[in-house]
Amino acid sequence: MLRSILVALDDTPGAQxxxxxxxxxxxxxxxxxxxxxxxxxxxTRSDHEFVPLGGAAFKARRDEALAARAEADAAAALAACAxxxxxxxxxxxxxxxxxxxxxxxxxxxxxxxxxxxDSTLGREQVEDNVAPVxxxxxxxxxxxxxxxPPGATFGTEGPVLVGxxxxxxxxxxxxxxxxxxxxxxxxxxxxxxAADRDSAVAMAEEACTFxxxxxxxxxxxxxxxxxxxxxxxxxxEGLGARLMVLGAFEESGLRRLVTGSATHVLLRDARCPVFxxx
Numbered sequence: 078m079l080r081s082i083l084v085a086l087d088d089t090p091g092a093q094x095x096x097x098x099x100x101x102x103x104x105x106x107x108x109x110x111x112x113x114x115x116x117x118x119x120x121t122r123s124d125h126e127f128v129p130l131g132g133a134a135f136k137a138r139r140d141e142a143l144a145a146r147a148e149a150d151a152a153a154a155l156a157a158c159a160x161x162x163x164x165x166x167x168x169x170x171x172x173x174x175x176x177x178x179x180x181x182x183x184x185x186x187x188x189x190x191x192x193x194x195d196s197t198l199g200r201e202q203v204e205d206n207v208a209p210v211x212x213x214x215x216x217x218x219x220x221x222x223x224x225x226p227p228g229a230t231f232g233t234e235g236p237v238l239v240g241x242x243x244x245x246x247x248x249x250x251x252x253x254x255x256x257x258x259x260x261x262x263x264x265x266x267x268x269x270x271a272a273d274r275d276s277a278v279a280m281a282e283e284a285c286t287f288x289x290x291x292x293x294x295x296x297x298x299x300x301x302x303x304x305x306x307x308x309x310x311x312x313x314e315g316l317g318a319r320l321m322v323l324g325a326f327e328e329s330g331l332r333r334l335v336t337g338s339a340t341h342v343l344l345r346d347a348r349c350p351v352f353x354x355x
Contacts, residue, residue: 079108079257083170083187085180086114086154090227091193091208096158098223098231098350099191100165105233106258110167112158113183114151115198118173147199176200177213184220188257191223194344207345215325221253221354229350235319236264239295240309240343241284243269246324250354251284254322255291259352263319268298268312270305277301306339310346318349325355 084099086092096112103110155169172179176198184190196208203209214222225231237260241247254260265288269280277299288295300308313321325340344351 079106079188079259081109081111081187082189082191083111083113083180083184084191085176085193085196085198086112086151086158087193087196087198088150088154088157089193089195089197091195091225092154093157093193094227094229095191095193095196095223095225096161098225098229100161100163100167101231102191102223103167104165105261108188110165111170111183111187112155112167113170113172113180114154115172115174115176115179116147116151117175117179117199150199176210177217180210180214181218184214184218187220189223190214190218190220191225194224194226205341205345207341211344215353215355221250221257221352224344224351224353226348226350229348231350232319233261233263235317236266237320237322238298238309238313238316238318239265239267239284239288239322240305240324241267241269241281242305242324243280243283244324246355247284248324250322250324250352251287253354254352255288255293259320259322260288260293263294265293265295266298266312266316266318267295268300268309270300270302270308272301274299274301304339306342309343313347313349321347321349321351323351323353325353 082099082103084096086096099110172183195203195206197203198210211224267281267284269277271277271280278297281297281299285295285297302308323343
């Protein structure tokens with residue numbers, strides 16, 4: 078079962094939705110919640126940047142301004158978190174390292190990392206609406222992510238849609254979804270895409286059999302055709318899915334999960350939260 082949640086805070090709409098989703102999940106499950114802000118001292122107070130002759134004073138003033146802004150942003154995010162918490166207990170965590178290593182280390186002590194799809198974590202605006210830190214957390218982290226789009230809620234109404242392709246990441250994501258208790262009594266539809274219906278049914282039924290062993294009501298949803306990402310997105314819309322479950326995968330044998338991949342399309346375009354693991 079889910080015992081601990083780490084949520085990354087900033088002022089982006091996705092991060093605010095992620096914060097609210099993390100509180101909703103903590104209230105329903107009783108999991109301990111940690112709310113983290115990232116100060117990114119290596120970026121705001123870099124000691125390794127080349128400084129031209131006479132530029133030290135300018136750098137010092139710039140670094141102080143960047144650090145002050147980071148502190149102000151963190152304070153605002155923590156204040157908004159406190160207002161959203163109500164009576165729900167949580168722990169504040171101030172991370173001084175850069176976002177990627179900071180969240181990787183903090184995530185290692187939690188069951189689940191919740192992050193907004195567009196979270197900047199103090200950096201510039203993200204490209205193509207998917208935070209770059211998500212790829213690092215998927216590739217190098219041991220914990221699953223709950224990626225929350227701006228404006229999405231994390232309720233219990235509606236089915237869960239599992240995208241299953243019988244890959245190792247899909248199997249791992251499915252197991253963690255079941256063990257963490259994230260089905261929460263919802264009907265689960267397992268969608269598998271193949272060139273023919275029989276192959277798609279067999280693949281989806283494999284995942285359903287596993288989920289039923291965990292007492293989860295699961296039914297297969299065979300999909301026939303190419304472009305599985307588009308098929309899954311269409312099914313999520315048609316079903317009114319409250320959650321999508323995915324195993325992140327590489328393409329063409331390359332160490333590349335997000336940019337230009339089907340995984341990226343699903344993360345970018347899904348309107349519901351996405352539970353994803355690699």
